[in-house]
Amino acid sequence: MRLIGGILYGRLNRKPQKAQKMYTKYLGNMIYKLAIKDALPGFKQPEYAPSNNYMRAGSPIVLIPDAAYDERFKDDGKDNFLHHHFAPYYFLIQKHYPQ
Secondary structure, X not given: OXXXXXXXXXXXHHHHHHHHXXXXXHHHHHHHHHHHHHHOOOOOOOOOOOOOOOOXXXXXXXXXXXXXXXXXOOOOOOOOOHHHOHHHHHHHHXXXXXX
């Protein structure tokens, strides 16, 4: 039972560990070298946690559209990301948080 359990555990555990190493290699070290190092010369590369557990940073702001938003940003089917551009977000933030 221990032998079979060990084999199964190894099979289940190997792929997530390999994926984590790839994430660290490409999304951590390589992105830092290619993009961040030149753009932010004073930024020191962090030590990456060997984990896939993450949480979004900051507090979420819920932007609920109303009739004025629907009138201004009509969905004609040409732009799949119409509601994810800067202008719609800015419009809703100004409406909900006028200052």
